[in-house]
Amino acid sequence: MREPLLRVDGLVKHFKLASSNNLIRQKPVVRAVNGIAFDIAVGETLGLVGESGCGKSTVGRLILRLIEPTAGSVRFAGEDVLAMKPAPLRHMRKDMQIIFQDPHASLNPRLTVEEIILEPLLSQGARPSPELSRHAADTLDKVGLPARYRHRHPHQFSGGQRQRIGIARAIASNPRFVVCDEAVSALDVSVQAQVVNLLQDIKDEMGISYLFIGHDLAVVRHIADRIAVMYLGRIVEMAGTESLFGAPLHPYTQALMAAVPVHHPRLRRERSRVRGELPSPLRPPPGCHFHPRCPFAQDKCRSESPLLRTLAAGHEVACHFAEEIAAAGRNTEASASREATDAHH
Amino acid sequence: MKADAPLLSIRDLVVDFAPGSGRLPAVDGVSFDIGARELVCVVGESGSGKSVSALAVMGLLPETAAVSGAISFEGRDLRALTRRQWRSVRGQQIGMIFQEPMTSLNPVFPIGRQLVETLRAHERMSLRASRDRAADLLDQVGIPSPRQRLDDYPHQLSGGMRQRVMIAIALSCSPRLLIADEPTTALDVTIQGQLLDLLNDLRETFATAILLITHNMGVVAEVADRVVVMYSGRIAEQADVFSIFDAPRHPYTEGLLASTPDLFSTERRLTTIVGSMPNPAAPPPGCLFAPRCPLALDMCARERPELRSVVGGQQSACLRAEQMAMGDKP
Amino acid sequence: MAAPDMLDTVGERPGALARVRAGAAPFLRNRAFVTGAVLFGFIVFATAATPLLTDAAPNELSIRDRFQPPSLQFLLGTDNLGRDMLARVLYGARLSLGIGLSVVLINALLGVALGALAGYYSRLDDILMRIADALMAFPAVLLAIGIAAALGPSAVTAVVALSVVYVPRTARVVRSSVLVVRELDFVQAARAGGATDLRILRRHVLPNCLAPLIVQLSFVFAYAVLSEAVLSFLGLGAPPTVPSWGILISEGRAYLREAPWLTIVPGIAIAITALGLNLLGDGLRDVLDPRMKVEQG
Numbered sequence: 016m017r018e019p020l021l022r023v024d025g026l027v028k029h030f031k032l033a034s035s036n037n038l039i040r041q042k043p044v045v046r047a048v049n050g051i052a053f054d055i056a057v058g059e060t061l062g063l064v065g066e067s068g069c070g071k072s073t074v075g076r077l078i079l080r081l082i083e084p085t086a087g088s089v090r091f092a093g094e095d096v097l098a099m100k101p102a103p104l105r106h107m108r109k110d111m112q113i114i115f116q117d118p119h120a121s122l123n124p125r126l127t128v129e130e131i132i133l134e135p136l137l138s139q140g141a142r143p144s145p146e147l148s149r150h151a152a153d154t155l156d157k158v159g160l161p162a163r164y165r166h167r168h169p170h171q172f173s174g175g176q177r178q179r180i181g182i183a184r185a186i187a188s189n190p191r192f193v194v195c196d197e198a199v200s201a202l203d204v205s206v207q208a209q210v211v212n213l214l215q216d217i218k219d220e221m222g223i224s225y226l227f228i229g230h231d232l233a234v235v236r237h238i239a240d241r242i243a244v245m246y247l248g249r250i251v252e253m254a255g256t257e258s259l260f261g262a263p264l265h266p267y268t269q270a271l272m273a274a275v276p277v278h279h280p281r282l283r284r285e286r287s288r289v290r291g292e293l294p295s296p297l298r299p300p301p302g303c304h305f306h307p308r309c310p311f312a313q314d315k316c317r318s319e320s321p322l323l324r325t326l327a328a329g330h331e332v333a334c335h336f337a338e339e340i341a342a343a344g345r346n347t348e349a350s351a352s353r354e355a356t357d358a359h360h
Numbered sequence: 361m362k363a364d365a366p367l368l369s370i371r372d373l374v375v376d377f378a379p380g381s382g383r384l385p386a387v388d389g390v391s392f393d394i395g396a397r398e399l400v401c402v403v404g405e406s407g408s409g410k411s412v413s414a415l416a417v418m419g420l421l422p423e424t425a426a427v428s429g430a431i432s433f434e435g436r437d438l439r440a441l442t443r444r445q446w447r448s449v450r451g452q453q454i455g456m457i458f459q460e461p462m463t464s465l466n467p468v469f470p471i472g473r474q475l476v477e478t479l480r481a482h483e484r485m486s487l488r489a490s491r492d493r494a495a496d497l498l499d500q501v502g503i504p505s506p507r508q509r510l511d512d513y514p515h516q517l518s519g520g521m522r523q524r525v526m527i528a529i530a531l532s533c534s535p536r537l538l539i540a541d542e543p544t545t546a547l548d549v550t551i552q553g554q555l556l557d558l559l560n561d562l563r564e565t566f567a568t569a570i571l572l573i574t575h576n577m578g579v580v581a582e583v584a585d586r587v588v589v590m591y592s593g594r595i596a597e598q599a600d601v602f603s604i605f606d607a608p609r610h611p612y613t614e615g616l617l618a619s620t621p622d623l624f625s626t627e628r629r630l631t632t633i634v635g636s637m638p639n640p641a642a643p644p645p646g647c648l649f650a651p652r653c654p655l656a657l658d659m660c661a662r663e664r665p666e667l668r669s670v671v672g673g674q675q676s677a678c679l680r681a682e683q684m685a686m687g688d689k690p
Numbered sequence: 691m692a693a694p695d696m697l698d699t700v701g702e703r704p705g706a707l708a709r710v711r712a713g714a715a716p717f718l719r720n721r722a723f724v725t726g727a728v729l730f731g732f733i734v735f736a737t738a739a740t741p742l743l744t745d746a747a748p749n750e751l752s753i754r755d756r757f758q759p760p761s762l763q764f765l766l767g768t769d770n771l772g773r774d775m776l777a778r779v780l781y782g783a784r785l786s787l788g789i790g791l792s793v794v795l796i797n798a799l800l801g802v803a804l805g806a807l808a809g810y811y812s813r814l815d816d817i818l819m820r821i822a823d824a825l826m827a828f829p830a831v832l833l834a835i836g837i838a839a840a841l842g843p844s845a846v847t848a849v850v851a852l853s854v855v856y857v858p859r860t861a862r863v864v865r866s867s868v869l870v871v872r873e874l875d876f877v878q879a880a881r882a883g884g885a886t887d888l889r890i891l892r893r894h895v896l897p898n899c900l901a902p903l904i905v906q907l908s909f910v911f912a913y914a915v916l917s918e919a920v921l922s923f924l925g926l927g928a929p930p931t932v933p934s935w936g937i938l939i940s941e942g943r944a945y946l947r948e949a950p951w952l953t954i955v956p957g958i959a960i961a962i963t964a965l966g967l968n969l970l971g972d973g974l975r976d977v978l979d980p981r982m983k984v985e986q987g
Contacts, residue, residue, distance in 0.1 A: 066548040066549075066550060066551075067548055076878070079882050081878050081881055081882060105884040105885075105886070106884065107884075108882060108883060108884035109883075109884060111882070112882060112883070113878070113879065113882045115875040115878070115879065116875075117875060120874050120875040120876065121874075121875035121876050121879055122876055123876040123880075123893075123894050123897075123898070124898065125897045125898060126893075134879075134880060134883050134885070134893075135882075135883030135884060135885075138880065138883045138884045138885035138886070138889060139883075139884050173636060173637075174406070175636060176636075181879075184879065184883070188883070203405035203406055203575060204405065204575060204576070204577070204616060204619050204620055205405060205615060205616065205619050205632060205633040205636075206405075206636065207619070207621075208619035208621070208630035208631065208632040208633075209632045209633075209634075211621075211630050212629050212630055212632060215628060215629065230548060230549065231549065231621065232549070232623060233620075233621035233622060233623040234621045236621070236623060236625075237621050237625070237627065237628060237629075237630055238628075257626070260623070260624075270550060271549065271550065272623065273553075274549045274550040274552065274553040275549055275578065275623045276549075276552070276553070276556075276576065276578025276579055276581060276582045277578065277581050277582055278577070278578060278581055278617075278620060278622050278623070278624075279581055279605050280580075280581045280582075280584070280601045280602055280605055281602070281605075282581070283581070283582060288550070288553050288554050288557060289550045289553075292518050292520055292521070292550075292551060293518075293548070
């Protein structure tokens with residue numbers, strides 16, 4: 016089998032907090048990412064979803080080595096990213112880019128749009144030249160901004176336009192892989208839809224692979240080929256998009272899907288909301304991290320941490336009772352989904 | 361439901377932050393009502409004027425803003441209130457919650473104390489009684505072990521819990537109207553669901569009307585009785601929630617609905633509204649939505665249409681509202 | 691809803707003059723800035739244009755004209771050796787402002803370099819900032835006096851002593867803004883683009899720390915002029931043949947009763963300079979404050 020473009024294995028990141036109490040020698044440790052593994056193929060989009068604080072953004076930054084992992088391995092195009100020395104790593108960065116959530120904080124206010132877009136190339140040693148300027152104009156064109164805007168500063172643009180500039184910067188160096196870290200979450204609905212489509216167009220045109228990090232399942236569904244659901248630093252379920260939405264196996268995935276607001280008032284119903292909130296990653300619950308909020312939790316869940324296992328082809332889940340829950344939930348989910356489709360047409 | 365006069369009535373509200381500049385006012389001729397116990401959603405994107413309208417109702421606009429129009433609450437003209445009178449209206453008769461509860465809670469006091477202070481500011485009661493009442497309120501907004509929580513500081517609570525505290529404070533004086541400005545936007549979807557349920561429940565227990573400001577059509581679908589859709593400071597459409605979702609009579613509403621990602625759709629591409637909000641410094645001459653509108657005709661670029669009744673209680677500010685029915689969509 | 695998110699139709703690029711005018715407007719509206727600029731501008735102008743303002747040489751003796759009070763012939767009077775005070779104050783300004791400017795330049799170089807290193811590399815932060823803490827634990831003037839006394843009186847000594855005093859303070863200011871800016875997404879983006887640390891600092895971090903730095907440097911200038919006067923007054927600054935303002939005050943002190951203008955005139959010069967620079971700094975802080983900037987954006 017061909018090696019995937021990106022292979023992440025056993026990725027771990029523990030943040031040590033400064034202890035507020037000096038008498039306790041041991042500093043508290045946040046297990047932000049706790050053993051994550053996945054592959055991304057060439058041209059594939061993997062969606063990474065979860066609530067805020069689940070560690071999904073950290074995963075993106077670990078892969079790009081913007082943060083140094085505590086343990087694990089990241090292989091990109093066959094190369095061990097974590098073992099790379101600074102110089103080759105810098106060189107490789109043109110192949111791996113990132114788009115940020117906040118269009119206001121992600122652009123240097125002192126630079127012009129052209130300087131921002133060309134910065135990754137200039138950082139790699141390119142010299143300013145007319146060709147490079149033309150490349151900036153072409154890239155702007157690709158993201159749907161008029162090239163005549165290239166001498167402006169970021170503050171002259173709207174949020175949606177800034178996000179397009181951020182995308183232009185990410186694709187200017189012809190990367191093969193881009194992390195979209197909540198790239199459309201801060202945008203207005205109508206702009207968000209435009210940017211999601213733009214990201215798809217760019218992917219189709221340039222053959223880029225995305226790690227699309229988001230909290231809105233509905234948005235992720237539209238762009239991802241496969242989806243990984245994270246909870247407290249671990250992946251609890253990973254499957255092809257249709258498979259995941261067709262038959263979510265993990266109770267947490269089901270809860271996330273149930274929490275998404277309905278898209279028509281006729282679909283309002285008394286729904287079983289997931290109880291409680293995300294526990295602190297400083298003191299994760301023993302056993303399955305989700306058990307305090309899980310309606311199906313049993314004794315085993317409180318003591319034994321479930322491993323990610325393959326249930327159907329390409330469908331992995333980390334739940335002791337996934338089979339039973341799937342069988343029980345099949346009827347209700349299917350009817351809800353049918354009801355939804357009916358109301359839509 | 362609305363036997364007599366509405367609880368809140370807004371007529372021809374105009375809010376201009378730069379009068380005389382030729383810029384489009386932030387709010388331009390907005391009129392709508394809220395009946396007792398009704399939940400009205402004002403929906404729109406940033407720059408639509410939805411939050412400014414809410415601030416106007418609460419009397420919280422900066423003094424430099426030029427405001428005209430009428431706002432009456434239980435028959436009382438809110439715009440004629442003195443500062444002193446405002447204090448008895450805000451908090452007591454109109455409660456408020458905002459998007460970011462951390463900035464609305466005082467970080468140096470425990471939440472119990474903040475609740476107790478609000479209670480005692482509006483009503484004579486002993487410290488002990490007010491603490492009991494505070495714990496009750498926290499319990500009612502779904503905060504577990506409320507007694508212990510009274511002594512927590514805001515930073516010790518999660519975003520969702522803080523928002524619940526804000527709701528408790530807002531409801532502490534049993535207001536007739538609760539104004540909630542994007543209360544769930546900063547929260548995770550699971551917590552958002554919990555809070556929407558809570559708001560709906562509280563509407564029953566406290567018999568309060570709710571004015572909910574949101575940009576999220578999903579939130580509207582979940583809780584609204586009636587919907588006011590705003591675009592560039594003006595009302596594009598208003599109707600009961602079913603009419604809005606079943607048969608929108610304004611292309612902007614339709615576009616907003618279509619561009620909202622749908623969890624059950626297998627489409628890869630999202631439907632979009634082309635272009636973006638008009639620049640308030642150089643608005644288009646006719647209908648403000650015309651440059652983005654798939655249905656626009658020549659006349660749309662010349663005339664700025666007023667809000668008018670189309671069918672039943674449904675009002676639209678589109679010249680082609682009548683032609684917009686489910687059947688003849690492209 | 692103050693979000694400026696609606697300005698999607700961006701107008702064409704304005705002309706250079708219009709841009710300068712638009713950029714200058716907030717400064718010209720700030721009363722502290724304008725007052726400070728006028729006061730400090732007056733001092734700088736007088737210093738630069740000294741030969742045009744007076745023919746007299748600062749060290750020219752004239753025993754006949756000793757202790758002349760201000761008059762038309764001697765606008766600011768004369769001292770105990772008949773030297774023209776106007777000339778002495780104006781030439782003294784060169785030394786006072788020169789020392790102040792040197793301290794500012796050293797602060798701009800060393801303070802920025804150390805602050806940037808400390809803010810950017812957390813490993814260096816502990817060491818550098820503990821050294822800074824140690825230096826800052828001494829009262830500023832006392833430390834300057836100590837160093838100057840150890841090195842022996844000279845203009846260079848004054849510069850060194852005042853730099854040792856103020857560089858840690860400037861480094862602190864730079865460090866704290868670097869700490870904030872380095873966490874911003876655009877810095878992460880630069881790293882993700884393969885920029886070296888030097889490039890990230892130079893192009894992305896430091897330009898966005900400029901505002902507090904400029905403010906800090908204007909205060910350092912003011913304090914340096916004041917402190918230099920203190921050192922000179924105590925005999926630890928420039929040697930007495932060169933008239934710096936502090937030396938003028940020190941010399942005039944003996945004749946405070948008979949010829950008060952000998953101390954008052956350089957005192958006013960120092961006061962105008964320090965006041966001007968402080969107002970300038972306050973004004974700059976108000977205008978350049980990043981929080982206000984975000985709202986304009």
